[in-house]
Amino acid sequence: MKKWTGALAVLFMGCFPLFAAEDTPFAAEDFANQSMIMVQNDRDSKRCQAVRILPNWYMTAAHCVRPYCNKECTVTFTLLQGPLQALADVSHTSLHPMVFTPRQYHIGEAKNIRYDVALIHFVPQEQDYFFYDARNKKVLDEQSFLKMLQLSQYSDQRSQWQTLASSRPKLLVTPDTYTRHVQYPLAVPDLRADGIFFHDSKLPDFYYFKELRHYMGSNFGVERGMSGSAVVLPGGAVIGVVSASLNSQSRLVFYNEKDQPVRSVPYSADYFLFTPLSQTNMSFIRATVSSAHEPGPKPHFVYISSDEAEKSDATVQSAFPGVLSAQDVLTSQETK
Numbered sequence: 181m182k183k184w185t186g187a188l189a190v191l192f193m194g195c196f197p198l199f200a201a202e203d204t205p206f207a208a209e210d211f212a213n214q215s216m217i218m219v220q221n222d223r224d225s226k227r228c229q230a231v232r233i234l235p236n237w238y239m240t241a242a243h244c245v246r247p248y249c250n251k252e253c254t255v256t257f258t259l260l261q262g263p264l265q266a267l268a269d270v271s272h273t274s275l276h277p278m279v280f281t282p283r284q285y286h287i288g289e290a291k292n293i294r295y296d297v298a299l300i301h302f303v304p305q306e307q308d309y310f311f312y313d314a315r316n317k318k319v320l321d322e323q324s325f326l327k328m329l330q331l332s333q334y335s336d337q338r339s340q341w342q343t344l345a346s347s348r349p350k351l352l353v354t355p356d357t358y359t360r361h362v363q364y365p366l367a368v369p370d371l372r373a374d375g376i377f378f379h380d381s382k383l384p385d386f387y388y389f390k391e392l393r394h395y396m397g398s399n400f401g402v403e404r405g406m407s408g409s410a411v412v413l414p415g416g417a418v419i420g421v422v423s424a425s426l427n428s429q430s431r432l433v434f435y436n437e438k439d440q441p442v443r444s445v446p447y448s449a450d451y452f453l454f455t456p457l458s459q460t461n462m463s464f465i466r467a468t469v470s471s472a473h474e475p476g477p478k479p480h481f482v483y484i485s486s487d488e489a490e491k492s493d494a495t496v497q498s499a500f501p502g503v504l505s506a507q508d509v510l511t512s513q514e515t516k
Contacts, residue, residue: 206378353459
């Protein structure tokens with residue numbers, strides 16, 4: 181068992197090597213809770229991202245862990261992005277579950293995409309870490325890692341390591357009763373390179389539509405491998421998790437609570453959808469965390485205010501003319 185919590189307290193916050201357009205409203209600290217994950221079983225694997233919402237809990241997209249973790253799987257966390265690396269494995273089994281998805285979510289059923297969230301139980305103090313110096317291609321022991329981490333050139337990794345002990349970002353809950361227009365630009369971190377990059381939407385043209393149970397807007401650079409990442413507002417508040425950029429040949433059909441098709445989005449890499457922290461998803465997160473009976477803080481849920489997302493009378497068609505109506509969907513199905 182690794183005992184690094186005491187050493188963690190003496191480290192100080194630095195700056196991440198973030199890359200985006202100039203004059204962005206986002207700061208380094210907005211992305212301090214992000215990690216790359218590799219989910220794998222004995223047959224397949226998938227690379228995604230995840231966001232730490234509590235010191236012992238990460239949130240990601242459900243499609244990142246299903247069906248890989250239906251029985252047994254290993255989730256490898258890359259906790260630091262850059263030349264100094266710290267990796268840890270979380271083992272999930274049916275008898276000792278560490279990966280949780282909503283009961284309503286079923287992979288391959290488009291009508292369940294609105295539940296595309298998952299939780300991973302990750303306790304830093306109980307992990308065995310693999311420390312690695314990528315610059316010198318050298319495996320490190322814990323003492324050497326902590327010593328190198330205090331050098332000035334590793335201020336970005338110090339920031340990430342520091343965050344492990346205190347993560348609790350604000351989680352914005354979306355009301356299901358009406359359309360909401362996001363008032364601020366959004367950003368999504370991209371951890372696929374050597375460092376933390378991020379994509380900034382620049383404009384606040386994102387809407388939450390009750391019939392879609394998703395936020396929808398123009399794609400601003402989200403690509404494969406970024407699923408499960410937090411979608412954040414300036415200041416680091418989490419408004420959802422990356423679900424899909426529409427880059428497949430088939431249309432994505434959305435269903436209402438009666439399983440009737442209501443909207444269909446045709447193939448277009450220009451659209452971007454992300455799963456909101458709806459009241460149902462909030463209840464799933466709260467119940468799952470509570471079931472662990474851990475002392476300490478609970479998830480920091482806050483309902484979206486008018487400053488963050490105003491009420492709107494926009495429809496899917498008026499905001500995004502390329503989206504098809506329910507009648508288009510039904511007509512299309514009748515002709516098959």
